[in-house]
Amino acid sequence: MILIGERINAGFKDIKNAIINKDGDVIKEWARKQTDANADYLDVNLGTASNKPEDLCWMIEMVQEEVDTTISIDNNKPVMLKEAMPVCKKPPLVNSTTAVEEKMNELFPIVAEHNASIIGLVMDEAGSPATTDKRIENAGKIIEKAMEFGLSPEQIFLDPIIMPLKFMQPQAKEILSAANQFQLFSDPPCHIVCGLTNISNGAKHKILINRVFLSMLIANGCDAAILNVLDEELINTILTAELIMDKEIYADSYIEAFQKK
Amino acid sequence: MILIGERINAGFKDIKNAIINKDGDVIKEWARKQTDANADYLDVNLGTASNKPEDLCWMIEMVQEEVDTTISIDNNKPVMLKEAMPVCKKPPLVNSTTAVEEKMNELFPIVAEHNASIIGLVMDEAGSPATTDKRIENAGKIIEKAMEFGLSPEQIFLDPIIMPLKFMQPQAKEILSAANQFQLFSDPPCHIVCGLTNISNGAKHKILINRVFLSMLIANGCDAAILNVLDEELINTILTAELIMDKEIYADSYIEAFQKK
Numbered sequence: 001m002i003l004i005g006e007r008i009n010a011g012f013k014d015i016k017n018a019i020i021n022k023d024g025d026v027i028k029e030w031a032r033k034q035t036d037a038n039a040d041y042l043d044v045n046l047g048t049a050s051n052k053p054e055d056l057c058w059m060i061e062m063v064q065e066e067v068d069t070t071i072s073i074d075n076n077k078p079v080m081l082k083e084a085m086p087v088c089k090k091p092p093l094v095n096s097t098t099a100v101e102e103k104m105n106e107l108f109p110i111v112a113e114h115n116a117s118i119i120g121l122v123m124d125e126a127g128s129p130a131t132t133d134k135r136i137e138n139a140g141k142i143i144e145k146a147m148e149f150g151l152s153p154e155q156i157f158l159d160p161i162i163m164p165l166k167f168m169q170p171q172a173k174e175i176l177s178a179a180n181q182f183q184l185f186s187d188p189p190c191h192i193v194c195g196l197t198n199i200s201n202g203a204k205h206k207i208l209i210n211r212v213f214l215s216m217l218i219a220n221g222c223d224a225a226i227l228n229v230l231d232e233e234l235i236n237t238i239l240t241a242e243l244i245m246d247k248e249i250y251a252d253s254y255i256e257a258f259q260k261k
Numbered sequence: 262m263i264l265i266g267e268r269i270n271a272g273f274k275d276i277k278n279a280i281i282n283k284d285g286d287v288i289k290e291w292a293r294k295q296t297d298a299n300a301d302y303l304d305v306n307l308g309t310a311s312n313k314p315e316d317l318c319w320m321i322e323m324v325q326e327e328v329d330t331t332i333s334i335d336n337n338k339p340v341m342l343k344e345a346m347p348v349c350k351k352p353p354l355v356n357s358t359t360a361v362e363e364k365m366n367e368l369f370p371i372v373a374e375h376n377a378s379i380i381g382l383v384m385d386e387a388g389s390p391a392t393t394d395k396r397i398e399n400a401g402k403i404i405e406k407a408m409e410f411g412l413s414p415e416q417i418f419l420d421p422i423i424m425p426l427k428f429m430q431p432q433a434k435e436i437l438s439a440a441n442q443f444q445l446f447s448d449p450p451c452h453i454v455c456g457l458t459n460i461s462n463g464a465k466h467k468i469l470i471n472r473v474f475l476s477m478l479i480a481n482g483c484d485a486a487i488l489n490v491l492d493e494e495l496i497n498t499i500l501t502a503e504l505i506m507d508k509e510i511y512a513d514s515y516i517e518a519f520q521k522k
Contacts (some may be wrong), residue, residue, distance in 0.1 A: 165504065165511060172505045176480060204513040206502065212501040215476035219437060240466065242472040243426065244433045250426060254463040 001238050001247075002041065002191065002224035004072050004093070005034035008063065010047025019049040019059065027062035035067040037229040038261055041093050042067070045074035053083035060087045072226075078106050079218040085114045088203060094118040095226075096159065099138035100125055101145070108149040119193055120177070122148070128161055130171070135160050137179035143185055153186040157193040157224055164201035165209060172199065172213065176220045183221040192217075193224035211237045262476065263302065263334050263452065263485035263497050265354070267299055269324065271308025274389035280310040288320055289327035296328040298490040299522055302354050303328070306335035308495040314344035321348045333487075339367050346375045355379040357420065358401035361386055362406070369410040380418040380454055381407070383439070391432070396421050396439035404446055412420075414447045418485055426461035426470060433460065433474065437481045441477075444482040453478075454485035472498045479506060 007030045010016040018026035034042055042211050044059050060071055066088075072093040073084050084239045085092060096119035097107045111118045120142035122135045129135045139158050148158050161176045163171040183189045200206035211234060214225065218241035226232060242248050251257060268291045271277040279287035295303055305320050321332055325348075333354040334345050346353060357380035358368045372379045381403035390396045399513045400419050407417050421439045424432040444450045460474045461467035472495060475486065479502035488495060497516050504510050512518060 016320070169360060169504070169511045170507050173507055199505075200302065205497075205516060208497055208501050209505070211472075212476045212498055213505055215473045216502070219477040236466075236469055237473055239469050240469050241477070243430070244460075244470070244477065245475055246434055247280040250430045252427070255466060 001218070001242055002168070002193070003037075003039050003163055003229050003235075003238075004041040004043050004224060004227050005030075005037070005039035005069075005228040005229045006043050007034055007228065007230075008042055008059065009045035009047065009074065010049035014202070016047060019046065019055055019166055022058065024058075024062040024065070024211045027059055028066035031063040031066045034229050035069045035210040037235070038258065039069055039229045041072040042071045043072040043074045043095060043226060044129040050083050051080075053080050056080055056084045057087045060084060064089055068090055076103070076107065078110060083166040084135065085110065085116065088114075088116075091116040091158065096121050097142070098123045101141075104142065104145040108146060108151065111155070112149045112151055115155075117157060117191075118146075118151075119159050121159045121161055123161055129178075130174070132174045132177040135174070139178070139190075141186065143190065144243070147195065153188055153190045156190040157165075158182050158190050159193050159195065162194055162196065162213075163196040164203070165199050165213075166202045172232070179217060179222050189221070191224050192222045193226065194222055195226050197227065207233070210234065215241045218242060262320045262479070262503055263446055263454070264300050264490050264496075264499075265302040265304050265454070265485065265487040266291075266298070266300035266490045267487050268295055268489065268491075269320065270306035270335065271310040272306065275306060277310045280307065283319065285319075285323040287327070288323035292299045292324040292327045292330065292422075292424040295490050296494070297329045299519065300330055302333040304335045304356060304487060305332040306474045312341075314341050317341055318343045321345060323351055324362065337364070337368065339371060342368070342371050343359045348379065349375075349377075349500055350451055352377040353416065357382050357401070359384045362402075364457075365403065365406045369407060369412065371414055372416070373410045376416075378416040378418060378452075379407075379412075380420050381451075382420045382422055389424070390439075390508075391435070393435045393438040393442070396435070400439075400443055400446065404451065414449055414451045417451040419443050419451050420454050423455055423457065423459040423474075425464070426460050426474075429468055432467045436487065437477055440478060440483050441481040450482070452485050453483045454487065455483055457488050458488065466496070469493050471495060475499065479503060 046056050070090045071088045072095050074095040096102050098121045122138035124138050160175045179192050182192050200209040275287050307317050331351045332349045333356050335356040358364050359382045383399035385399050421436045441455050443453050461470040
């Protein structure tokens, strides 16, 4: 499972303040903590704290002063990406494009130039998809366009777009079904990523809903997630689900081994 | 989800002693506890405590003096079933047949006569199945034979046969895939049942493995399980999985509502 640490995001107050006050230590601390918890990527998001490319570059630099974990740039504006991508020491993951033609034409050349990867949300001009079929149609558009720009399936992270169970209950089944079918587009397949916590938005039993849905997503091919990598129980759920799906070899101490990595 | 309480089984020492000493209170206590925990069926198993039909009948009578929950007779010997089934106040669930022709020819007439249901383990003369295809082949044999005897799909509980993750890791995926395809045999489909805890036999992180695998099973159509109905966390996993699969209508208090049933 590809773990994308969600925490360096100005939606969190401490990160927002760190950006405003240029307090690099806060960024570094979260970079370290998430890396120690085996994050494969660190999502970096300016939120509403700033819209200046130099602030995004500063965040990335702070992370890279502390760790060598790959960056996920959580921004879809070419003007920002053009500045931020050269700062990344390793090819980053761009978060994200949609299936909108204009957006893909803007972003894919930048991604290809830097040999980066990109998350593709399977939504289009009409907004979020309501059915499995619409998700697959949009995924197809993203893959086709990516191939045109010379990107390989491994550089694409398809996001089936998770909707809150509380408000759109029938969507959960559609999402699982879409993820399952995303695996069939190519061999090797694209990655399948999810912004997990959307499923439990507004719900009372968030932790349980997140864990059960993530188990089901992994059974349907999801191999990447943006999440709180410090949530041990959630990570243990992932490790167990991957074992069940035969992605890792069984050992009694599979959890302990991961923690010691 | 159809919950089958596993506890009245002479594999547990207190039940074995109760049978030997004809101590009905122990049986009644477990009948009450599991019924209060919303068990739909109570499995009744003599184990090695006895092989006398009258002892099996006694167990069933003890349960029925305390509760009116439907019995699951965990015995596949016609000589036992012929005595025990008339004692059941409601049509019971017989646990279990295999796809072996001779066994089915013995059991299905008895099941049909009492308008009962039966668990069909998808194994045959060759033993346990190792592949999805073999599971489906055996399920097909069970369904075909059941139809010959006039049983409806709702009277059949197909069991894909869960193998221990620790010793047969690649089987887990096959089981999920088989369960998924069992749904396609008929409309309405047969029930799909599992003896859940087999998955974690010998493993260190049993609780976690049980929960994650059960989530995946439910996402693949499993609608019945033989389990410890008093394990609240496991039951909460089931309730959450069924909500995600849109089998129950979302309410913030879905867990609390179940507990108050």
